[in-house]
Amino acid sequence: MSSITKVEALKNFINGEWVESRSDQTETVPNPATGEALAEVPLSNREDLELAVEAAERAFESWSQVAVPKRARILFRYQQLLVDHWDELARLITKENGKSYGEAYGEVQRGIECVEFAAGAPTLMMGSQLPDIASGIESGMYRYPIGVVGGITPFNFPMMVPCWMFPLAIACGNTFILKPSERTPLLANRLAELFKEAGLPDGVLNIVHGARDIVNGILEHERIPAISFVGSQPVAEHVYKTGAGNGKRVQALAGAKNHSIVLPDADMDIAVTNIINAAFGSAGERCMACSVVVAVGDIADTLVERLVKEAEELTIGNGMEENVFLGPVIRQSHKDKTLQYIDIGVKEGAALARDGRNDQACELPGYFVGPTIFDNVKTDMKIWKDEIFAPVLSVVRVNDLTEAIKLTNQSDFANGACLFTDSAKAVRQFRDTIDAGMLGVNMGVPAPMAFFPFSGYKKSFYGDLHANGKDGVEFYTRKKMLTARY
């Protein structure tokens, strides 16, 4: 079996083997911190996809019949292997994605937690019965796997997001075709290798590298009944509409614009530390990043001053180096787009409280943008409306909590929202009236753990059953009702 660190031309993983793509098109995968080429990823074609579907279909016949506790045992072995390879996986994430090693280490943990949750399949897949729905008649609900599931993932969490999908789908008895982001394809290969080492039969997990042609192939394929997608809003909408139009079960998690409301009674140290982490950690390339601060009342000046001061002190550089907090964004094109957004913000009349364009690190060969903070942002500005997905934070100023919630609820997105306060009454008002699916109180990134659903809505999610938790089990199983008279 090939070791990823030596692989230059990546291959697909089909039926437990590394298979060269039928396509001669490739894309270079650079290390975003240096620009140095790490690998060539194939942009596979429909022939490659067909091979994967055939392998997954064949594997489904036997895998779906394996007793659930036996399937779970392979997940337990997989969990141990991931723990054993924690450092290696974290380094690989930093290398291909750019986030700091500490962030990557945390991401591996979140991925492992998904495997731990999936290993509970024997309990999670239980149905329910009622012995007497009528005299002498009983009724019961039983869960079964669906078949071949397709998974399409983004660049920003090369481990955690694929782990939201395939461990649970597979534990439930499905087989899986993963199309990882072509911008971070290395980690996925390692995940597949380790799963095979844990004893996963060939064909149960397949990886087809590529871009939009493979996504569209999955959306159109008659023998892929369910699709999990995570990525940007326009693509999520396309995936949901096309997939559902083709009769598939689809969950499509999309973009975000997460607001953090800071009330005058908040502990300012907690608020500033958490907002800085949430806005600039992972270079702002998180669907749960804090991209807007809503400063309530007369604390606004102090809050902006303190955010700017903290941002000044962040260490920017290669995420592999110790103490580096802010790594590069994913590509030069994304850096260019981010710089354009900063220009737009200035033209729109927002006050540039900290300009990240001129930090020394921006001269390095990688794709660095320094932490940028806009003050006095208004809701008619593009920098407030759009997901920039970079280390750019907007501050809007309002008079009270009701106004803050009203403003937040105007966003097209509804992934996460946070409140910093000391007041239980304010927390209750926030929880009951905010339009967002994942809420944090006095904390920055309220991403739910694997046993709860990742529950964004509005333009942050297309579908009804979310990823993870019981929603995930519902999504990856179909129910049969048995009504019997004896």
Ligand code: NAD
């Ligand atoms: P992206 O939409 O560019 O890519 C996601 C996947 O879709 C990739 O595998 C890519 O190959 C494919 N794709 C891209 N363009 C396509 C097209 N035109 N047709 C078909 N397929 C296409 O997203 P990204 O830049 O890799 O990831 C960042 C985005 O993901 C952000 O918007 C972020 O908010 C979102 N995200 C959301 C969540 C969530 O839970 N809601 C989690 C992580 C990331």
